[in-house]
Amino acid sequence: MTPEVTRLDVTADLSIEVDGAPVRVTAESGDLHVVADDVRGFVQGLRSAATARNGTRPGRADVADLAGVLADAGLTARLDSPSQHIVTVGAGVDSALGGLLLGTRLAQPDPVGIVRASVRARTVGTTLAAGLFVLGYAVVRRRR
């Protein structure tokens, strides 16, 4: 017997500003597309809001939870900067790299996009983190 789940269809055409930085959200059927001019600022805003809610900073487990919820609902979300793909999470995603870096195979990061978004942010910390992403990606590629 297979468990019954509720699949969602989402249609969206939203313009969001996070402290003045534009974020565009569109959705058709089960595919959500988020384009943020400042990806790093947008993600930090989400993390800050989540942290403020209960005092706990979200981590890899929360990314996995989010990806699982999206997949169960039949939804796939894609996060892009204006020029680069950053990550895809949810239904239909199966990524070894996501399992290694984000703790879930339901997330597929694009290391090149993450690096370029980070360089635009011009912070040493983020660039170092992006370097680790690339390093992890290289390790996975060598193991294949």
Add this chain to the structure above:
Amino acid sequence: MSMTNSDAATGERDIKSHDTTSFADLGKEMWAYLTGKGAAINYEFVDMTVEVPRETGADAPRATWRLNGTLRITTAENASKG
């Protein structure tokens, strides 16, 4: 600023009439409602401003989120997990 909320099952209703204390509660309520019925929920955000705290505490600094546009969520009932 205005925000409207309507659904196919009950027609137009005012979101302010609910005893919702936060957006997290609102999300849970929406989820429970959606998963119980083949409902459709339509939101239209018109210059809606939300101050989102960056830290815990009443005096925490806040980020300003501004929303415009439409969001529609419908359910496909009796879908089975593969």
